[in-house]
Amino acid sequence: MDAPVKFRTAASPGTVPVDPYRAFIFPNNIRELRRRAGYQKLIGLSHRLPGLTYIRLSKIERGEVTARAHELIEVAGVLGVAPDALLLDVDAPGFSIEDWATPFVNMPMLDLERERFAVLLAAAVRHLRSSDRALTIQAIGERHGIAPVNLSRIENAQRSFEEWNAPTRLAIAELFGTPSEAALRARIDQLHRAGELDPWMSAVSDPDERLRRTRERIAGLHAELRGEAAGAPTAPATIATVGDPAATIPVRGIAGPDGLVLDQETGERIPPPPGCGAQVIALRLCRATLGAGLPGQAILFIDPDRYPVAGGLAAVREPRGFRILAVAAGMDG
Structure with a gap:
């Protein structure tokens, strides 16, 4: 593998800071x-x-x-x-994000012009949303068809504009009220020249800001692992399960029509896995789900305190019960 490029672009006024390692927010061992x-x-x-x-x-x-x-x-x-x-201690002597990221990237292939526009676009979307409070994540999804996961990637410059498919590129242009990609680029360049994007660019692609946030995340995890997260945001309440017979939850789930799992108790009780939120639900699937992936008698723990992730499962609540879906991400996110 080629050696990674080691550089950073100055974040002086009027320039575009390009941090090629901005995607690596949690270096670890x-x-x-x-x-x-x-x-x-x-x-x-x-x-x-x-x-x-x-x-x-x-x-x-x-x-x-x-x-x-x-x-x-x-x-x-x-x-x-x-x-x-x-x-990891990102301030330890000898640590560099360039060396740490080497197994995961081939940095000499970096296209600086694409990276530059990705950062400008991310800053422009943040600027647009901050100036129009009606542009919520839900509203953008409904009006422009940009899924929340894709909006997050755009706002964090995790993908160059050219890597999005044609419908997504057009949706981004429409978000800015521009009729074409060329008009979108002209609009963003105008915002950049006017200095309106400067307040947002450091949050997107400044190495010092990335490092600061990484330090905070790692320090928070150290404190949480020690049970000393004083002053930190309160984590969702969890259920104790060790040595506490009362800390069990009812198993729900009766087979319904068309793959629906009815929200009815089975009479069983079971302790939830460690780390589950206080609202966790134990749901018996009643039938083989997602091919051979889960047997019919499997019990699925549904935790509303967690977000679905690609490759996992999600439970959609319907009036009579639950429908279990696989969460996947296509080439466009």
Whole structure:
């Protein structure tokens, strides 16, 4: 693999800061400790972690998303290390994000012009939404057909404009009230020249800002793992299950028509897995779900305190019960 490009663009007024490592918000030791434990491929570790989807685990290891404390505990348990051993000190002598990211990227292929416009577009979307409070995530989805996951990627410059498919590029142009991609580029260039995007660009693609946020995330996880998260935002209440017979929840789920799982109690009770929120629901699926993936008698824990992730499952509540769906992401997100 070619050596990574080591550079940063100055964030002086009027320039566009291009941080080629902006996607790596959570550098960590998981890859190194996984390989040291004998798991040369991530899929091998994933098979030992039924509570984590492969896609979620991959994004955590690659530093693209921040792990939750209970996820670190699960991974560390399989690897036989302390959970905080998975965390990196980004201020340690010798650490560089360029070296850490080398296994995951081929930076010499970076297209600076595309990167520059991706950052400008991200800043422009943030500027637009801040100036029009009616442009909520839901409104943008309904009016312009831009899914929340794609809007997040646009606002964080996680994909160049050219990588989006034609309908998405047109939807972005329409979001700005422009009839074409050329008009969109002219509009964003106008905003940039007027200095209206400057307040937003550092949040999108400034290496110092990325590092500051990474420090905060890692410090918060250290504190949470120690049980000393004083002053931090309160985490969702969880249910204690060890040694507490009362800390069980009823199992729901009666087979309904057209694949629906009716919201009725079965008379059983079961302790939920550690880390579940206080609103967790235990749902018996009643029939084989998603091909051979889940047997008919499997119990699915539905936790409203968590967001669905690609590769996982989601439960949609209907008037009489639940419908179980697979969460997937296509080429356009």
